Amino acid sequence: MSSPTRKQIKREQLLDYGVQALMNQGYHGTGLKEVLDFVNIPKGSFYNYFDNKEQFAAEAVGHYIEPFIQRLTGHLQNPELDGLGVLKRYYAELIVEVELADYKGGCLLGNLIGEVGDTSEICRCSLLTTVERYARLQESALVRGQQEGTVRTDRSAKSMADLLLNGWQGALLRMKIQRSTAPLEDCCSTLLDDYFKA
């Protein structure tokens, strides 16, 4: 594998900083000039990397979710965890981290859906693809739990994965204003420790 080119490195830096800026300031609050200045790229060169701001945000969405997908995949490959245990471990880790982050940020997917999910078609498509990819990975953990006999089988794993993801998104919003992990803990205990159980 050849080493990344300068352009690839700069592109990665733009997306790294873009994720942070979009998380802290939202889509409309994020200026391209600020992003370019941070990465030290002249304004005219932005279009060598992305078609426009919408395309940049759409790609930042995929860039943002990647570490979450990798971590969840790692738990799915851990032979010590059963299907339900994968999700419990994963969400317990996230709860610790949002507390360390002082309840700030939440989820970039949820934040951007709220702000531009209905006004930017490019962002909507990226958000939809990304959320579906993330949901289907959680579904695979629930399918495994069903096969192991710990997860109920009278509801589809797909429907339960969607409920979990949506419930978590709503709980993250509540966490931000309450400045407390209680909504997240309630969401996980209700679904993973009670409603989903066989």
Added chain:
Amino acid sequence: MSSPTRKQIKREQLLDYGVQALMNQGYHGTGLKEVLDFVNIPKGSFYNYFDNKEQFAAEAVGHYIEPFIQRLTGHLQNPELDGLGVLKRYYAELIVEVELADYKGGCLLGNLIGEVGDTSEICRCSLLTTVERYARLQESALVRGQQEGTVRTDRSAKSMADLLLNGWQGALLRMKIQRSTAPLEDCCSTLLDDYFKA
């Protein structure tokens, strides 16, 4: 009761338009100039109405929720509805309306929490007060359902009301990108027709 003053009427118009602008363009995407132009108020006069943009958005949050509170209160006062029936009727109406609105907008509370719930303390406080007021009204319907024997009593009405509100917020986000009411229907049927039942 005296008729509203010109200042009160203008203030109401500012908040009406503010709710629409914040819903469509988010906090950072909403310019005060645009709001003032629409209501025909010179820029310098804005501060006769609100301290600043944050204060304006914080008041728009309360202005936005008022019709929802009134409608839910109306259902609570309807002698033909039991506690669980109040919530089922209320959410069924909202589902019809989001479909008519072509899945746009979602909930201003959720959108603003995502965008500025962690960066504007003035907005956070207003969002917290408003969400709590709305949640406690839903709690009162669940308390009635518990007294009527249709809602489970092994969980507190408060905890169930919070789950319902948070689950609905997450489902609204998903609705926006899927352009479908399915996530909303799943949220209501899971909680109101199954999990909350006695």
